[in-house]
Amino acid sequence: MATLELGCNRHLYYELIAGDRQNPHLVFLHEGLGCTAMWRDFPRLLCERTGCPGLVYDRPGYGRSSPPDAPRTINYLHHEALRDLPTVLERLLPATPYFLVGHSDGGSIALIHASETPPRLRGIITEAAHVFVEEETLAGIRDATKAFAAGKLQGLFTHHGEKTEAVFRAWSDTWLSGFFRHWNIEYLLPSITCPVLAVQGAEDQYGTLAQVDAIAGKIPAAVKAMVEDCGHVPHRERADVVLRLMAEFLAGRIRADGEIG
DSSP, X not given: OEEEEEETTEEEEEEEEOOOTTSOXXXXXXXXXXXXXXXXXXXXXXXHHHTOOEEEEOOXXXXXXXXXXXXXXXXXXXXXXXXXXXXXXXXXXXXXXXXXXXXXXXXXXXHHHHTTOOTTEEEEEEESOOSBOOHHHXXXXXXXXXXXXXXXXXXXXXXXXXXXXHHHHHHHHHHHSTGGGGOBOGGGGGGOOSXXXXXXXXXXXXXXXXXXXXXHHHSTTEEEEEXXXXXXXXXXXTHHHHHXXXXXXXXTTOOTTSOOO
16 A cells, blocks of 8 residues: 655555556546545546556545545635645656646546646546536535435445545535635636646536536637536446547557647
8 A cells, every 4th residue: 555644644545557657647537426446447547548648546535535624714725736736746756747647526626726826747637527516506505415315325325435425525515505606717717727637527517518618619729528428427437438548549649759739
């Protein structure tokens, strides 16, 4: 089990995926209830398809990483993007070019991170990312809250163990709070200069087409890809389609010598 010590009794679990080290790394950022294990084999398959090495990790508070160390605020995704992610990159991938592949909360984190124009960032792929709060998002979370209370989400305990209740409540309580209704990161999208692929399922129960439209409309180098017959987890529900979309996006930007075209 590989862990990175962050200090103050905080640590995170991570896995490295082999690949051609002349190519940029693919760094995978999981969803709001996710972890490394919940990606299943998708990171490995995308790395194999592109020849890139990869990094997957459990953010603090999730999976096999340390429990949460503070209550969430409206800026919790900014903290992940601008504090924890840069630390992970500096400690595990120093001086290494990278792409970010983020699902849901992970996609929002990737966008916030990219808005700071990090010099080693070569591009990002978002999957079901949110840039503002929609009523459809809140309705989906209310449904998930009822399902959790009824014991229908027992699979989460497999991945988060004794932290499961805290993981779920941190996610649901934050998004359903009065203060978080005002969360919006559209203002930072025009500052993102790297290539962006925004993927979303056409039947996503947590967001509408307005999310990818905002990303594609406000970021100069962004393109959107809607996946039909698909909900909130395209990489699991339509893995073949998503692998192709992401691999094609990355292939157009990676040369054999590791430089970006």
